[in-house]
Amino acid sequence: MAANQRSTRAAVADGALVDAVRRGDRRAIARAITLVESTRDDHRERAEAMLVELLRGKGESIRIGITGVPGVGKSTFIEALGAVAVDQGHRIAVLSIDPSSALSGGSILGDKTRMEHLARSPNAYIRPSPSAGTLGGVARRTRESIAVLEAAGFDVVVVETVGVGQSETVVASMTDLFLLMLMPGGGDELQGIKRGIMELADIAIVNKADGELKSAAGRAVAEYGNAMRLLPRRYREWDVPVLACSARDGDGIDAAWTRIGDFVTMSRDAGHFQARRAEQQVHWFREELNQGLVDVLRRDARLREAMQRAEADVLARRATAAGAARRLVETLIKSRSTSS
Numbered sequence: 001m002a003a004n005q006r007s008t009r010a011a012v013a014d015g016a017l018v019d020a021v022r023r024g025d026r027r028a029i030a031r032a033i034t035l036v037e038s039t040r041d042d043h044r045e046r047a048e049a050m051l052v053e054l055l056r057g058k059g060e061s062i063r064i065g066i067t068g069v070p071g072v073g074k075s076t077f078i079e080a081l082g083a084v085a086v087d088q089g090h091r092i093a094v095l096s097i098d099p100s101s102a103l104s105g106g107s108i109l110g111d112k113t114r115m116e117h118l119a120r121s122p123n124a125y126i127r128p129s130p131s132a133g134t135l136g137g138v139a140r141r142t143r144e145s146i147a148v149l150e151a152a153g154f155d156v157v158v159v160e161t162v163g164v165g166q167s168e169t170v171v172a173s174m175t176d177l178f179l180l181m182l183m184p185g186g187g188d189e190l191q192g193i194k195r196g197i198m199e200l201a202d203i204a205i206v207n208k209a210d211g212e213l214k215s216a217a218g219r220a221v222a223e224y225g226n227a228m229r230l231l232p233r234r235y236r237e238w239d240v241p242v243l244a245c246s247a248r249d250g251d252g253i254d255a256a257w258t259r260i261g262d263f264v265t266m267s268r269d270a271g272h273f274q275a276r277r278a279e280q281q282v283h284w285f286r287e288e289l290n291q292g293l294v295d296v297l298r299r300d301a302r303l304r305e306a307m308q309r310a311e312a313d314v315l316a317r318r319a320t321a322a323g324a325a326r327r328l329v330e331t332l333i334k335s336r337s338t339s340s
Contacts, residue, residue: 054151065171068181077247210246
């Protein structure tokens with residue numbers, strides 16, 4: 001009886017939360033994202049029910065993924081870009097993913113302080129989240145957080161990733177436009193950029209085109225532009241532009257925002273926008289399915305023991321990793337079929 005009462009109270013509270021999120025209440029948005037990020041089973045159930053309601057009437061935003069090596073100036077660029085978007089009447093939300101410590105699990109979550117001017121705007125919202133060990137430069141619940149922000153009326157959602165790496169391409173699977181930020185210099189820096197991430201870029205920005213680096217930035221634009229032309233085109237209607245800008249001084253930010261608009265217009269007109277959104281939904285489902293299977297293994301005591309035995313067999317070289325994993329999956333299937 002008490003459990004039913006608690007469930008009823010939670011449902012009423014979550015209904016009020018949905019209404020408050022739709023009104024754009026900032027505290028409600030923060031509470032909703034905290035709920036979707038929670039790993040507690042009861043919170044996961046409530047989060048799923050809340051998202052079903054929010055998805056029914058949510059607006060459609062432009063989802064922009066931004067990545068680049070640490071120190072390239074992603075936060076400064078986003079703040080400058082956000083100011084341009086707000087001045088043009090947009091409401092912008094930023095999901096900033098901070099790296100988590102592999103030892104403590106903690107993260108600094110400092111991007112909100114680095115974007116202090118944008119954070120003060122009533123038409124902007126910044127939410128830092130720890131990556132919590134999730135690969136791809138994003139947090140596990142970034143997609144759900146995007147849905148919450150769109151339901152709250154933000155028409156531009158920026159996902160700022162941890163940094164550039166082979167796994168950073170995950171953010172491209174949840175955004176409409178993938179923007180790659182590059183350092184001035186080219187040359188050795190160009191050699192260090194992964195081909196895969198360059199192939200996914202819709203727009204490339206060479207930041208810090210100011211002061212002593214201005215001429216180097218100009219050369220980098222030419223070198224990166226040449227490199228882009230050697231890569232296969234994602235869309236026949238779009239040549240990936242490589243732009244120079246100074247987020248610090250504000251130079252080139254208006255041009256970057258214009259090119260973002262050009263890409264979105266092209267994408268919509270050519271049907272790529274809708275196709276990309278469909279791909280995002282399928283990728284979301286598959287990621288959740290994969291993670292859900294891992295969660296089952298970790299939560300079921302018998303399966304957890306079987307996983308530990310399999311790991312011991314691999315370490316002792318009594319089994320290959322592939323063979324042990326296959327047998328563990330078979331054990332999982334048998335366990336689920338027996339329990340049902």
